[in-house]
Amino acid sequence: MNNDHFMLKLIEEELAEDPFNREMCTRFPPEPNGYLHIGSAYAIHTNYMVAASFGGKFHLRFDDTNPLKEDITYVNAIIEDIKWLGYDPKEHIYYGSDYSDAIYRSAVKLIEDGKAYVCDLSPSEMTDYRGTLTEPGRNSPYRDRTVEECLLLFGEMKAGAYLAAAKVLRARIDMSSPNMNMRDPVLYRIIHAEHYRTGDEWCIYPMYDFAHPIQDAIEGITYSLCSIEFKDHRPLYDWVLHELETPSPPRQREFGRLSLTGVVTSKRFLRQLVEGGHVDGWDDPRLPTLRGLRRRGFTPESIRRFITEIGSIRAQSTVDISLLDHCLRQELKGTTVSVMGVLRPLKVVITNYPEGQMELLTIENNSENPELGSREVPFSRTIYVEQDDFMESPPAGFHRLSPGMEVRLKGAYFIRCEHVIKDAMTGEIVELHVTYDPRTKSGSGFSERKVKGTIHWVSVEHTVSVDVHLYDKLLYSDAPPEENEDWSERLNTESLTILRNAMVEPYIRDVGIEHKFQFFRHGYFCTDSKLSSAERLVFNRIVPLKDTWNKR
CATH class of the missing domain: 3.40.50.620 (HUPs)
Structure with missing residues (x-):
């Protein structure tokens, strides 16, 4: 024993x-x-x-x-x-x-x-x-x-x-x-x-x-x-x-007794949050209820791993919630397929790519687990990239897309930004015109030059529009509230960010909705079991990629 x-x-x-x-x-x-x-x-x-x-x-x-x-x-x-x-x-x-x-x-x-x-x-x-x-x-x-x-x-x-x-x-x-x-x-x-x-x-x-x-x-x-x-x-x-x-x-x-930083586990206080309409029921993904964790995308294996990592607790103990996130990442990193999802899309037209052409590019399903194999992703003249992956006047050390700068599209080609198209009324950037180098296709062995940045993308013609929910801690303080305290004073108003019309590759739609994925550079996601339907997928970010517990 x-x-x-x-x-x-x-x-x-x-x-x-x-x-x-x-x-x-x-x-x-x-x-x-x-x-x-x-x-x-x-x-x-x-x-x-x-x-x-x-x-x-x-x-x-x-x-x-x-x-x-x-x-x-x-x-x-x-x-x-x-x-x-x-x-x-x-x-x-x-x-x-x-x-x-x-x-x-x-x-x-x-x-x-x-x-x-x-x-x-x-x-x-x-x-x-x-x-x-x-x-x-x-x-x-x-x-x-x-x-x-x-x-x-x-x-x-x-x-x-x-x-x-x-x-x-x-x-x-x-x-x-x-x-x-x-x-x-x-x-x-x-x-x-x-x-x-x-x-x-x-x-x-x-x-x-x-x-x-x-x-x-x-x-x-x-x-x-x-x-x-x-x-x-x-x-x-x-x-x-x-x-x-x-x-x-x-x-x-x-x-x-186990407590976690940033969350309240008292049933009485949780009931106040639910009945006060501060959250979306007992299964709100921001709550520490098992229903909430399950809907957010936590696995039973990750929770059992977390409990095992804690070990013996003899007295009242508060554990940093980053350990729970760490255990989840350890569980998901070798088992989830890595897909390309653009959360805040910016349209990019590859002006020298043939109009009407589409090719299938091979992408690894998970770089840490070769057993998950690979898949083919459609590529075309017009794509979406992340808004954050472009800066018109970048600071030193910015290695993504900017005027005259070249980056690699993940699993595809090098592209160079040639023109920035803005809205005449607002001055907002609405589109980029770029050129690509056909010799730089991934896996072609081309090595004449190198680029420092690689960004993900999705083909406009083949994308799937989804909603994405990003979560932060629900409360500014995990201390038990005072009697009759106004919950609104300690609720984090940015605990839920909803992104409408994020764009993801069609693989997500084709494999069905009961899966978990790693979105390149964004973290691990799953479909929201309560809000998703065959007509409209809603994704919850389970946990970001950054692992603060490992750094400790």
Whole structure:
């Protein structure tokens, strides 16, 4: 076993001293009230990796005990995203709501054992009674209710006799505990809302800290692997299992929480962005949701590679997002076909090239992977080049096209700029007239002279017009926003640039739309699965070619 990961080392040492009498079993327990994001991927990987390393099982269990926010749409999306990511739980998909009867019986047992009571304090009163980090809490005036009275009241709560927040069931532990989570935490609350699975069968629902250990015990989980913010909740997890006399109880252990520079992964803040109309839904390519990354063009292999590169995280950690981009480039550079796409077209007429003539020129599909072969690209008298590849008065060191300067067209000929045609009204450059040297065709062996610059192009007569979306980071700051903060103050207004009528070679249309490509000098692109159609292709730039992580 490769136990370089701290969690594997920890578990291996614990099992050597105190083994379980059952196989390893871990779980990922998302609440179906939103979509998975890149931080979720790290948690999924950690649970899946531990189970696989010990030859065990991995469960997907939905923590669906709050009907106010949950929906089957999220359930289906989470299942699809986890399978796409490569961590398929197969038949091991479970729902916390299926254990409602067992969890209720557990609560009744705690009441009968004098370990839980029904409390009538309002939420604000409970906060006041709870105390602070430096001051102990105070016992609720309802803490000494008898077992019989609490059983009666809890039964009435279940029967729907009370309004929401009128009563709660609390654990009877220690209001002076230095751990705030142990100061008589709430176990059940009243919620009058229809549940997406159980309908109106229940009007009381368990808190996560109470349901979590019971669900783990029911499923035979051995290790409940949680992110680091649940470390202070571990004593309550153990208390519940101990008081319920759980044989061979599961063990909760914690790993670090993953954050990325330039993105917000909080589900609450992501929801504000979506519901506020600041982005194009949960699958907006600028969001760190798995849906957004997938639509942008990230591959599951690149995300798994990124998580593996990060390795062990013991505490809250922020990773530079350029590492994620680097892992994606490493994944794409040897597998994508390199094509010519002109994003901001400038028309060029080759005045000495025969009118009406077209020839097919051979271009390598990928210079780093000869196995991808080559293709033929049509060449004609009129072509498009990038506007940025021409300067009328270039500075020193500019090696592209300018008046009197010669460059190579990629895979084609040398051309020289002879005339610049401008709009008479605006003075804007609208067309270049150039000449070509037929002796300089690529592969002809001509070596009389050299040129320093090579630019890409597409034939006007054979081009395909597409829309291109270029992305930058969505937020100026990745710090959690203040309460009621105006999102518009931190949104990058240039996070999305839309280029209409970019021109690409016909190969892109001919191979279909479910492909990824490298556009020469521009980066890696894919078709937008939401906006593209057979009639009009929309391309998202997945990532530019520049690799800032490699430079570091």
